[in-house]
Amino acid sequence: MTDKEIVLAFVNAINDHNVDKIYDLMTDDHIFIDGSGGQHIGKIGMKEGWQNYYQLFPDYIIQITDVVEDNSIIGLFGYASGSYKFIKDETNFWKTTAAWKAIVRNKKIMHWQVYCDYTQLMEIIKKNNQE
Numbered sequence: 001m002t003d004k005e006i007v008l009a010f011v012n013a014i015n016d017h018n019v020d021k022i023y024d025l026m027t028d029d030h031i032f033i034d035g036s037g038g039q040h041i042g043k044i045g046m047k048e049g050w051q052n053y054y055q056l057f058p059d060y061i062i063q064i065t066d067v068v069e070d071n072s073i074i075g076l077f078g079y080a081s082g083s084y085k086f087i088k089d090e091t092n093f094w095k096t097t098a099a100w101k102a103i104v105r106n107k108k109i110m111h112w113q114v115y116c117d118y119t120q121l122m123e124i125i126k127k128n129n130q131e
């Protein structure tokens with residue numbers, strides 16, 4: 001598989017909520033940087049992180065509209081969306097433009113970084129935790 005194909009397989013695993021596949025596609029020293037700049041190192045902790053994220057956003061998906069490659073660095077552009085918990089009304093659904101930086105090493109994702117504005121998402125979480 002090419003680096004681009006590996007990254008797109010990672011995206012598919014995210015959209016399928018296949019935590020085992022996500023885990024298999026990460027290097028042991030995987031670096032995840034979330035949209036707020038928080039950094040998480042190591043794939044073991046990421047397995048639990050993805051499981052918890054899907055509990056909060058059970059229909060979370062990312063839509064890729066453009067891909068840019070530069071050697072082992074892949075830039076992805078598109079949208080991220082989901083509903084908070086299982087509350088499926090329009091007040092708990094969020095969608096935002098997003099970008100992702102992926103670095104592939106030895107046919108695995110070594111670096112996954114998210115760039116997006118979580119303002120709407122944080123407002124939804126805050127609103128639901130006050131009720």
